[in-house]
């Protein structure tokens with residue numbers, strides 16, 4: 611697969627979000643299936659895998675690290691050929707910011723069966739000043755424990771304050787055809803400063819695949835789709851013109867709607883890398899296939915024009 615750079619970190623053009631093997635989309639597959647699915651993605655050319663310390667059933671504290679363990683097992687035999695990204699939540703606590711971050715990092719490294727993390731993100735801003743976090747991340751980079759660092763769900767104000775202390779490799783924000791806030795300031799700022807924009811929920815939690823037709827498909831426990839704004843009963847119906855447009859465009863292009871939605875963001879931005887999530891082996895491979903879908907300038911312009919005419923119902927935004 612073609613690759614892109616997140617500052618100096620080279621990753622496959624489409625990465626893989628591993629969250630759903632532990633959290634966020636209802637019942638989780640058994641571990642063996644999840645491991646095979648991750649290895650299947652690697653065999654198909656994916657070299658960029660996204661996890662987080664909190665991804666575990668119901669985000670329960672006692673289940674912390676569930677997802678990192680699966681990712682660690684799946685990639686242990688190919689560790690040097692892949693980029694593993696994980697994230698920490700920084701609680702207020704005793705000790706220096708560096709010490710507190712390092713404690714989280716060491717626990718993640720143990721679960722991931724590795725002696726370094728390629729890309730280490732602060733999952734959300736907390737009460738610790740961003741400059742202190744950036745300084746601590748710089749120290750971890752100097753020590754070789756982390757290759758690059760990033761922030762998630764942040765605006766340019768936070769990114770630029772962090773960037774002057776320790777340059778960032780990536781910002782991981784929500785970005786899809788129905789969540790485009792980052793196009794205004796964040797993506798241009800990141801492009802100017804060699805920062806990759808890692809797009810999470812690029813398929814809008816399934817909406818842009820065309821396969822979500824009813825909220826009755828959602829599960830009652832640990833399923834983010836029950837609160838994703840574009841997927842409420844009313845908004846799901848109202849968003850069908852967008853899905854219909856994507857389906858007919860994708861049919862002409864002989865690809866799937868999910869692939870088309872990611873090919874669109876790849877064409878539009880040189881510094882964007884989507885990390886679609888799925889707990890289904892076949893759909894994981896389908897999503898990686900987005901990297902093969904090339905849009906001509908004319909097709910891209912048609913798609914942009916069609917998107918401009920369609921109202922999107924529901925908005926999550928990146929400041930949460």
Ligand SMILES: NC(=O)c1ccc[n+]([C@@H]2O[C@H](COP(=O)([O-])OP(=O)(O)OC[C@H]3O[C@@H](n4cnc5c(N)ncnc54)[C@H](OP(=O)(O)O)[C@@H]3O)[C@@H](O)[C@H]2O)c1
Pocket residue numbers: 626627628629630634635660661733762763782783809810811812813814815816817819821868869885886887888889890893896897
């Ligand atoms: N930084 C953050 O705060 C943050 C927040 C959320 C997520 N993330 C990361 O981003 C990754 C992706 O985000 P996400 O999983 O929320 O959203 P997503 O990739 O937009 O959508 C995942 C949902 O869409 C469905 N889906 C995906 N591809 C499909 C296809 N080709 N056809 C039909 N259905 C498809 C999946 O169902 P199936 O499983 O049934 O295929 C699942 O229900 C996560 O795994 C995680 O690593 C980060």
